[in-house]
Amino acid sequence: MTVFSVHHKTTYRYKRPIKLGLHQLLFRPRDSFDQRLMDCRINVVPESAEVRWIHDVFGNCLTLVDFGEKCEFLEFETFIRLEHTPENAPDFRIEDYARSHPFSYSDDESPDLGPYVRRHHPQDVEVEEWLKTFLRKDTSRPTGQLLMTLNEAIAEGFSYKRRISRGTQLPAETLRKQQGTCRDFALLMMEAARALGFAARFVMGYVYVPKRDGPLRLGGGSTHAWCQIYVPGSGWVEFDPTNGIVGNRDLIRVGVARTPQQAIPLSGSYWGDAEDELGMVVTVNVKTEGGSTAWTAAAG
Secondary structure (H helix, E strand, O other): OEEEEEEEEEEEEEEEEEEEOOEEEOOOOOOEOOEEEEEEEEEEEOOOOEEEEEEOOOOOEEEEEEOOOEEEEEEEEEEEEEEEOOOOOOOOOOOHHHOEEOOOOOOOOHHHHHHHHOOOOOOOOHHHHHHHOOOOOOOOEEHHHHHHHHHHHHHHHOEEOOOOOOOOOOHHHHHHHOEEOHHHHHHHHHHHHHHOOOOEEEEEEEEOOOOOOOOOOOOOOOOEEEEEEEEOOOEEEEEEOOOOEEOOOOEEEEEEEOOHHHOOOEEOOEEOOHHHEEEEEEEEEEEEOOOOEEEEEEEO
């Protein structure tokens, strides 16, 4: 068991006092058998008029912050501490009917998995063409092996490139550029898995990036993104195509959603002109108690 602590700070500056609208944060990790939340705190500058918590449609815990005064400086600072039980190797305990692909989900699960199986970008036919380059059509393959191959194909065949601009690339664009961010790679794997009949969902959280020991991890310095594939008998299995991780090793799960747009770490509004915003700076520090620290700064 590992104890992780996360310090996440987001700062905005404006060239004149502006009135803030409601802001929404997704930063509280999901409690589960493999990660147990020990502490979760938030500091906001300027002082908020109201802070409340709700659960969204996916069961994620959202923090809603409202303000009563104008400001030229806005800062959200969150502190997380949790116990994390890593899976050092994939343990695919798959139901007999799903051991080989293709297969169909059971009648009990299909209605609930339907929205996660449906292609969200069916116009991106490049996804199917890409799959044909390393997967033979109409050939049965072990399900676990197939998913690991898909994860490795992205990790080894694409270049990670941090992008300041908001949003997520369409899968076809990621395939054309052969590069992207963690959010881009997660979406590409989701759409590829859906094209093969799997249920897939987006995960937002943090990745631990050891400085002195262990393999290099990409996607540190801000929030990280990966995906989960539903495997009968194993449930929702973590796949991080940015780093080639299968399982939860070094991954801190915060929110899950059907699409990347539904799992934004921080969103909000203000009354003013677009040019009033002078920029945003994000810093994330993930460390283990008694271990090494991963600290990076990112703007954008």
